[in-house]
Amino acid sequence: MARSVVRRHGEGLSAEQVADKIVEAERRERETGQQLGVSVDRGPYDGDPQNLTEQWVSRHVEWRRVAALMDEEGWKFYRPEQDVQGSTCAREREDRRTDALARQAA
Structure with a gap:
């Protein structure tokens, strides 16, 4: 799922914008991870905090992969169709x- 989200949200982003996405994902990963140990009154439609943390961990890893790929290939902008993996x-x-x-x- 993370790869799909990053491909969708990353299309056309510059290396600088991808770097911003890495910072955001890292922050969200940290914040959601901190909430795991906190007892919070959750409503019936709130998601599983463990699942949310795992989603942000995955997105963080994927944004970093995209940044490395862009750097390695010398791309100015991310184009999902060029991303073989x-x-x-x-x-x-x-x-x-x-x-x-x-x-x-069936």
């Missing part, structure tokens, strides 16, 4: 989704 993952995810929908329909 991300594109492969997206195709595999879509195939799994299609298979699941077909099984559900």
Whole structure:
């Protein structure tokens, strides 16, 4: 999921903007991690705090991967279609989704 979110939100971002996304993900990862040990009165629609923390950890890792890829390849802007690893993952995810929908329909 993190890779899909980053591909969607990262399209067209510059290296500087991706660096900002890394900082944001790192901050969110830290904040959600700190909330795990705090007893908070949660409503019926609040998500699982452990799941939210894991999502931000994954996004942080993915933003860092994108930044490294951009630096390595010399890209000025992130284009998901040029990201071979991300594109492969997206195709595999879509195939799994299609298979699941077909099984559900059957």
